[in-house]
Amino acid sequence: MPEQVDTRVSPALHPSTLTALDGYDEDSAKFIGDAESALRDAYVTIGKVHTATEVGRNDPTHTEEHRILIVGKVAAKEQERLLRRFDVATANITKAAEHIERELSVPVESKASLNVASEIRAHSRSLDSKAVDFVRERINSGDDLSVSAVLGAPSYLSGLSDEMRTVLTRQWHERQNPALVQRLTLMRATLDKLNTDAGKVFIEMEKAVGADPSKVRNIGAAHEAAQAALRIEPTV
Numbered sequence: 129m130p131e132q133v134d135t136r137v138s139p140a141l142h143p144s145t146l147t148a149l150d151g152y153d154e155d156s157a158k159f160i161g162d163a164e165s166a167l168r169d170a171y172v173t174i175g176k177v178h179t180a181t182e183v184g185r186n187d188p189t190h191t192e193e194h195r196i197l198i199v200g201k202v203a204a205k206e207q208e209r210l211l212r213r214f215d216v217a218t219a220n221i222t223k224a225a226e227h228i229e230r231e232l233s234v235p236v237e238s239k240a241s242l243n244v245a246s247e248i249r250a251h252s253r254s255l256d257s258k259a260v261d262f263v264r265e266r267i268n269s270g271d272d273l274s275v276s277a278v279l280g281a282p283s284y285l286s287g288l289s290d291e292m293r294t295v296l297t298r299q300w301h302e303r304q305n306p307a308l309v310q311r312l313t314l315m316r317a318t319l320d321k322l323n324t325d326a327g328k329v330f331i332e333m334e335k336a337v338g339a340d341p342s343k344v345r346n347i348g349a350a351h352e353a354a355q356a357a358l359r360i361e362p363t364v
Contacts, residue, residue: 199336235279279296
C-alpha cells in the first residue's frame with residue numbers, strides 16, 4: 129500500500145485504512161485485494177485531478193471556465209471508471225463472502241459409531257431444556273465425537289429444534305475454522321467500507337475540479353453553442 133499521503137484527498141480513501149478493519153492481518157489481506165486496488169486507484173486519481181486543476185489555474189492562456197471544462201470532462205470519465213472498479217470489487221468480495229457463509233453452514237456428519245451416537249443423542253434428549261447448554265459445552269470443549277453425533281442427525285433425536293440445530297451447526301463450524309471466520313469478518317467490514325466510500329468519490333472529485341457537475345455541464349453547453357455560432361456557412 130502506498131505510504132505517501134496526499135492532504136488534498138480524503139484520508140478515508142487511502143488504502144491503508146483497510147488495515148484498521150476487524151479481521152485484517154497479512155494473511156487475510158490478500159482476500160480483499162480488489163478493494164485495496166480500487167481505493168488506491170481512487171486516491172491517486174483524485175490527487176492527479178487536483179494537480180491538473182492547480183496547473184490549469186497557473187496557465188494564463190486558460191480562463192477559469194475553460195479550465196473547469198477541460199478538467200471536469202476528464203474527471204467525469206475517471207469518476208465513472210473508478211465507480212466501476214468499486215462495483216467489481218464489491219461483487220467479487222460479496223461472492224467470496226457468500227461462499228464462506230455456505231461453508232460455515234454445511235451439515236455435520238456424525239463421526240461416532242451408530243450405538244455411541246444413539247447414546248449421545250439419547251443423553252442430550254434427556255436433558256430437555258438444557259440440551260442446548262450441553263451441546264454448546266461440547267462445542268466449546270472441541271468434542272468432535274459428541275457434537276457430530278448430535279448435529280449429524282435429525283434435531284428431534286437430540287431434543288433440539290431445527291432452528292437451534294442450525295445455530296449450533298454454525299457455532300461448531302466457526303470454532304473449527306477461526307481463520308475462515310476472520311476472513312469473513314474482514315470481508316463484511318470491507319464491503320461496508322466500499323459502500324460508504326463509493327459516495328466519497330463523487331464528493332472528492334468535485335472538490336478536485338473546483339466545480340460541481342452541473343456547472344461543468346452548463347459551461348460545456350455554452351462552449352458548444354459558441355462553437356456552433358462560429359461555424360458560418362458561406363452564402364450562396
